[in-house]
Amino acid sequence: MPATLILLCQPEDARHLAAILAGANRDLTVVTAADRPQLEAAMAGCGRVDRLVAFRTNCVVPAELLRRVSGPSYNFHPAPPAYPGRHPFAFALYDGATRYGVTAHEMVERVDAGPIVGAFGFALPADPDPVWLIDQTHTALVQLFVMLAPQLAATDRPLPRAELAWDQSRRCTAKALDALRTLPPDIGAEELDRRIRALRSVRHEGIRPCLTLHGRRFVLDED
Secondary structure: OOOEEEEEEOHHHHHHHHHHHHHHOOOOEEEEEOOHHHHHHHHHHHOOEOEEEEEOOOOOOOHHHHOOEOOOOEEEEOOOOOOOEOOHHHHHHHHOOOEEEEEEEEOOOOOOOOOEEEEEEEEOOOOOOHHHHHHHHHHHHHHHHHHHHHHHHOOOOOOOOOOOOOOHHHOEOHHHHHHHHEEOOOOOHHHHHHHHHHHHHHHHHOOOOEEEEOOEEEEOOOO
């Protein structure tokens, strides 16, 4: 019986990535899903799921669904192990990181905490443009996916674990991002520039620096 792999990713990535997996194992059935409702429907329709692979998605797969997969599930995270969690671009830009990268790891109940199976890094220029960083990261994610595709498509055995560990001290959380966007009234010019530069990476989600004075909240619209 052919093995079944569910690919959880954005629609614009689905056809390309599914073709890479199918090319690595012509007996593999690849089913794509774009969000949690589609994932739940795919898992119900497939019956047996041999592998789940998530790529560049904000969908958090609950433990109950992970347990329905025969073997380990894998996620491709758009950041290096130093930046687990959501919106890692903003924190790397704020920190003035000189290197960035991407990570592939086993999925466990806690987001971005499972054993790492692959990583790919690249140098950053001084003051990198956020749009450039996001595009470069997507390219690196695809490169890492292509490298691991033969192993991902061989669903009868898990991927070897790498000797790498997450840095949970810099976990990118919604609370940390809110603290980054909330400007103190006495903020200095240099710190303001750092925060504006970092938050440019999430402007498309409507997340902008804000300042509260005398009970009134001001949001920076243009910088």
